[in-house]
Amino acid sequence: MKPLTEQEIRAAFVNCTKGEAKRLSVPRDLADRPWDDLDYLGWRDPQAPDRAYLVMELDGRPRALQLRSTHSGSGQARRSMCTMCLTTHSGGVSLMVAPKAGRAGQQGNSVGAYICSDLACSLYVRGKRDAGAGARLHETITLEEKIERTVANLAAFLAKVTA
Numbered sequence: 001m002k003p004l005t006e007q008e009i010r011a012a013f014v015n016c017t018k019g020e021a022k023r024l025s026v027p028r029d030l031a032d033r034p035w036d037d038l039d040y041l042g043w044r045d046p047q048a049p050d051r052a053y054l055v056m057e058l059d060g061r062p063r064a065l066q067l068r069s070t071h072s073g074s075g076q077a078r079r080s081m082c083t084m085c086l087t088t089h090s091g092g093v094s095l096m097v098a099p100k101a102g103r104a105g106q107q108g109n110s111v112g113a114y115i116c117s118d119l120a121c122s123l124y125v126r127g128k129r130d131a132g133a134g135a136r137l138h139e140t141i142t143l144e145e146k147i148e149r150t151v152a153n154l155a156a157f158l159a160k161v162t163a
């Protein structure tokens with residue numbers, strides 16, 4: 001994806017108030033992120049690890065989500081699959097809950113999805129980060145198709161949040 005500035009990221013949030021978007025924590029090392037290999041940029045708030053954020057580009061403009069992540073019992077051995085990139089981890093997938101945009105979100109409605117806890121789906125898909133043995137399905141589709149699928153899953157998640 002195209003590198004984004006802090007300002008662009010803050011302006012891209014669809015499911016929090018302008019005040020929250022101004023205050024939330026944006027990574028300081030944006031210039032050093034591997035943008036070429038990213039389908040979305042995801043990060044956690046270092047001060048509040050249950051808060052996670054992601055920004056992606058959709059139809060040429062950045063869209064960002066704030067998420068609450070719940071660690072479903074640390075040390076759990078159960079393997080689970082990220083619904084975005086379809087990587088399977090032992091304990092490395094978290095339920096991420098996004099408040100819905102607008103009035104529905106103010107009324108407490110939210111949308112949840114199981115996503116790689118480190119929000120590094122793009123790197124797992126490209127084989128640049130290893131999730132351990134058996135993490136990837138054996139698939140015959142190309143890398144481009146896997147990337148397209150991940151982007152489509154993300155876009156579908158975003159569409160549910162903004163619906």
Ligand SMILES: [Zn+2]
Nearest residue numbers: 082085116121
């Ligand atoms: Zn993932």
